[in-house]
Amino acid sequence: xxxxxxxxxxxxxxxxxxxxxxxxxxxxxxxxxxxxxxxxxxxxxxxxxxxxxxxxxxxxxxxxxxxxxxxxxxxxxxxxxxxxxxxxxxxxxxxxxxxxxxxxxxxxxxxxxxxxxxxxxxxxxxxxxxxxxxxxxxxxxxxxxxxxxxxxxxxxxxxxxxxxxxxxxxxxxxxxxxxxxxxxxxxxxxxxxxxxxxxxxxxxxxxxxxxxxxxxxxxxxxxxxxxxxxxxxxxxxxxxxxxxxxxxxxxxxxxxxxxxxxxxxxxxxxxxxxxxxxxxxxxxxxxxxxxxxxxxxxxx
Numbered sequence: 001x002x003x004x005x006x007x008x009x010x011x012x013x014x015x016x017x018x019x020x021x022x023x024x025x026x027x028x029x030x031x032x033x034x035x036x037x038x039x040x041x042x043x044x045x046x047x048x049x050x051x052x053x054x055x056x057x058x059x060x061x062x063x064x065x066x067x068x069x070x071x072x073x074x075x076x077x078x079x080x081x082x083x084x085x086x087x088x089x090x091x092x093x094x095x096x097x098x099x100x101x102x103x104x105x106x107x108x109x110x111x112x113x114x115x116x117x118x119x120x121x122x123x124x125x126x127x128x129x130x131x132x133x134x135x136x137x138x139x140x141x142x143x144x145x146x147x148x149x150x151x152x153x154x155x156x157x158x159x160x161x162x163x164x165x166x167x168x169x170x171x172x173x174x175x176x177x178x179x180x181x182x183x184x185x186x187x188x189x190x191x192x193x194x195x196x197x198x199x200x201x202x203x204x205x206x207x208x209x210x211x212x213x214x215x216x217x218x219x220x221x222x223x224x225x226x227x228x229x230x231x232x233x234x235x236x237x238x239x240x241x242x243x244x245x246x247x248x249x250x251x252x253x254x255x256x257x258x259x260x261x262x263x264x265x266x267x268x269x270x271x272x273x274x275x276x277x278x279x280x281x282x283x284x285x286x287x288x289x290x291x292x293x294x295x296x297x298x299x300x
Contacts, residue, residue, distance in 0.1 A: 004078070004093040005029045007064065008122040014091060016067075016121070017128050018049075019259045020100040023068035024121040025054065028080045031061030032089055036082070040065050043079035047071070049095060051078065069097030104257035107237030109202045111161050113257035126160055130244070131255060131263050138267040140246035152246040153209045153230040160244075165207045165232055168300040170194070172281065173222070180216045181295055184281065191278035197300040199236050208233040210243075211298035214250075222297060229292065233271070240285060241271040250292040251284070271296065 003012050005027045018024065028040050040063050042051050048071040054064040067078070078093040101116035103109075115127035129137050137159065140152040157165030172186045172194055198208050215227035222228065229250070235242035235257070244267055245251040251269030254262045271294070272285035282296040 003029055003090045004080070006122045006125055008120055011122070011125070013093065013125070015094040015096065016125070017096045017098050017259070018067060018069045019098055019116050019124065020069050020072055022101070022116075022124070023066055024124060025064055025066050026093070026121055027058070028063045028065065028078075028090070028093075029060065030089070032082050032087075035061045037061050037063050038080040038089055039063075039083040040078060040080050043077045043092065046073070046076060048073040049076045049097060067095060069095075071097060072099060073097050098259035099261060101259050102257060104235055104237070104242060104255060107235045107240070107242065107257070109199075109237070110235040110242070110257050111202065111205060111207060112234050112242075112255075114205075115160075116258040123162070127258060130160060130267075131258060131260055131265065133265050133267055135248070138244065138246060139248055142248070149246045150209075150230045153232045153244070156232045156234075156244055157207050157209075161205070161207050161234065163206055165209045166201050166300050167209050169211065169298050170300065171222075171298045173297050176218065176220050176222075179218050181213060181293070184213070184295060184297075185279050186281040188278040191273075191281060192275065194299055195273060195275070195278075195282070198233060198241065201300060202233065202236055208300060210296045212292075212294040213297050214292040214294050228297070229294065231269070231294070239273050239275065241273075241282070243269055243271060245269055245290070245292075245294075247292065249290055251288050251290040251294070253288050253290075266290070269294070 007025045007027045050068045052066045056064045074096040076095045081088045103113045115123040140149045209232045212229045218226040231243045231245045233241045233243045249266050269288035270285045273282040
């Protein structure tokens with residue numbers, strides 16, 4: 001059966017969301033019953049999307065083509081058929097041209113929107129999955145006794161951002177004076193250094209996994225058996241970080257980076273910090289909804 005695929009990975013696709021003014025290469029895989037390559041064109045033709053069949057000849061009876069979005073529009077069809085007959089050998093590919101990519105407002109570095117701004121077809125497809133809160137890509141195991149938030153958070157690095165995440169583990173908090181999150185205090189010098197390290201890693205394209213506490217009831221040395229969790233930071237701007245949270249609805253916010261405008265996301269949140277009071281640490285901002293009031297307790 002002939003079908004459409006991402007050029008970079010060979011993943012089958014039935015729809016593709018394309019950023020405005022971006023050009024990417026896709027693949028029509030498979031030919032007719034005799035193994036002949038199929039013709040690929042827009043059905044019907046439109047100036048909102050330009051399609052160009054590429055001269056490259058894949059090893060199989062397949063066709064490479066590029067698409068470029070010139071105007072925001074949904075539901076453009078790409079058809080593959082036997083030349084001269086209009087006999088289709090696959091379902092049409094639906095292409096939606098979205099807005100021009102941008103960083104989340106107020107942020108200097110945003111590794112997620114970068115996928116849509118300058119990435120290839122697979123990068124854009126991964127970005128779309130993240131923004132649309134794809135459970136299979138983002139969610140941890142939520143079965144009691146089988147929590148794997150640390151592994152899932154670390155896995156965001158290669159799976160989403162194409163590079164290993166930083167998983168360095170330095171504890172930031174001072175010896176607790178109580179078992180209350182509100183009373184946690186942090187070494188100011190260490191916290192300022194941590195903020196600088198996180199920003200430096202993000203500037204190099206490296207996402208940063210951090211360890212969190214989310215409830216009272218911990219001891220003087222916080223353990224993994226206490227109410228702890230992991231998430232991965234992917235953006236910074238001013239006194240804020242954006243992060244991905246593998247716990248569904250643990251964090252919720254509206255992400256405005258990339259090509260979709262404001263998009264509510266149940267796996268995303270925002271941290272904030274005050275460089276004039278680093279002893280207070282890095283905590284969830286009021287922009288973050290969800291069930292978990294996270295505070296970072298360890299990281300680079």
